[in-house]
Amino acid sequence: MTCCDPPPRSYADFQSFLTAYRKSCALMTAHELGIFKILAKGPKNAGKLCLETGMDISYGTRFLDTLHHLGLLDKQEDMVELSPFSRRFLCEKSEEYQGRSLDFEKRLIESWQQLLATLCRGKRVYGTGKKSxxxxxxxxxxxxxxxxxxxxxxxxxxxxxxxxxxxxxxxxxxxxxxxxxxxxxxxxxxxxxxxxxxxxxxxxxxxxxxxxxxxxxxxxxxxxxxxxxxxxxxxxxxxxxxxxxxxxxxxxxxxxxxxxxxxxxxxxxxxxxxxxxxxxxxxxxxxxxxxxxxxxxxxxxxxxxxxxxxxxxxxxxxxxxxxxxxxxxxxxxxxxxxxx
Ligand SMILES: C[S@@+](CC[C@H](N)C(=O)[O-])C[C@H]1O[C@@H](n2cnc3c(N)ncnc32)[C@H](O)[C@@H]1O
The missing domain is CATH 3.40.50.150 (Vaccinia Virus protein VP39)
Incomplete structure (x- = not known):
């Protein structure tokens, strides 16, 4: 019996395991910066978008390029806009908007950082304190x-x-x-x-x-x-x-x-x-x-x-x-x- 179908075999599979957090981090950061919310109103000049979201223009432009290569944004020269995927899941007006999942996932990442401690203790470690x-x-x-x-x-x-x-x-x-x-x-x-x-x-x-x-x-x-x-x-x-x-x-x-x-x-x-x-x-x-x-x-x-x-x-x-x-x-x- 195999562990999963298809089982990981290649170095590319290993790389996917190793770096799976990077895509997630880029998505969550773009959401946190309000990039999808701003672009839901229409295309925008990349530099202006950097200024509006508080990003350094040089670093921010590189970040927007990356979001473009990930399929989260479309880009025409200096203008960026939502990709069809982002329009579907990351735009507030969409019926399939996932904004609350993105907000909640931030806390879930904190819980995953307690995996080692949880495994060693043999019981839940994260979020056990009393809430008001x-x-x-x-x-x-x-x-x-x-x-x-x-x-x-x-x-x-x-x-x-x-x-x-x-x-x-x-x-x-x-x-x-x-x-x-x-x-x-x-x-x-x-x-x-x-x-x-x-x-x-x-x-x-x-x-x-x-x-x-x-x-x-x-x-x-x-x-x-x-x-x-x-x-x-x-x-x-x-x-x-x-x-x-x-x-x-x-x-x-x-x-x-x-x-x-x-x-x-x-x-x-x-x-x-x-x-x-x-x-x-x-x-x-x-x-x-x-x-x-x-x-x-x-x-x-x-x-x-x-x-x-x-x-x-x-x-x-x-x-x-x-x-x-x-x-x-x-x-x-x-x-x-x-x-x-
Ligand atoms: C993970 S949510 C699923 C909600 C929904 N069924 C869905 O699939 O989106 C689990 C739901 O079960 C409820 N629940 C958990 N334990 C329960 C229990 N012992 N008796 C009744 N409801 C319970 C929770 O309050 C929560 O609304």
């Missing part, structure tokens, strides 16, 4: 914002592949920003939605205007899936989505959480686990370390581990275009009509 209520509120908003940037894109990728039928109830377990639910509800006007998350997240969601168009067919439930799911007693959902939730905690807790979700599923219902899998590419493997650094006992799982935890028939795993995976579990007779 205000710090906690800000941290929660930043976390949910970054989740939302990614989820809006992955939600389209997932729901593009599903044909759920005309009506039913979908329960989103650990809904976060609600991006998956909103995308689903927008596509399927006769479905009802149940937004479930920890109380602080639900409190934010109920007053979020993004849910306004769906309020007449939505329910919000504050629930901790690690113990109390009594509020789900009456729900018999046709689809339960469990997106990026299983990686938040350890094996035993995840097993309990999944069994509680299966109880809330209708007989013909489908459980979808969407996450990074440990055995699916380098991203899933790295995500395991990411959870080690940033959670108390979170981790990623392999397909087989998740299969043993869910007491339903496993159908298949779908790899989404941006690299995460969706696993489908159901006891219904046929799943073929469930997929596009």
């Amino acid at each position: 209520p205000d710090e906690y509120k800000k941290a929660l908003a930043a976390y949910l914002g970054a989740m939302d940037d990614a989820a809006r894109i992955r939600a389209r990728e997932l729901w593009d592949r599903i044909k759920p039928g005309d009506y039913g109830v979908i329960l989103d377990a650990g809904a976060g920003s609600g991006a998956f639910l909103i995308e689903f509800m927008g596509r399927h006007p006769r479905w009802k939605g149940v937004f479930c998350d920890l109380p602080d997240v639900v409190n934010r969601a109920v007053s979020n205007p993004v849910f306004s168009p769906f309020m007449d067919r939505m329910d919000f439930k504050a629930v901790n899936f690690l113990d109390d799911t009594t509020c789900l007693d009456v729900v018999r959902a046709d689809i339960i989505l469990c997106s990026n939730l299983v990686h938040c905690q350890g094996f035993e807790e995840t097993e309990g959480l999944l069994s509680r979700l299966v109880e809330a599923l209708s007989k013909q219902g489908v459980l979808i686990i969407h996450d990074f899998l440990k055995n699916h590419g380098t991203r899933g493997a790295l995500y395991d370390l990411h959870m080690m650094l940033n959670t108390y006992n979170g981790r990623t799982y392999t397909t087989d581990e998740l299969r043993t935890m869910v007491n339903l028939e496993f159908h298949h795993v779908l790899t989404l275009p941006s690299g995460s995976c969706a696993l489908f579990f159901s006891n219904r007779d046929s799943m073929s009509e469930f997929f596009v």
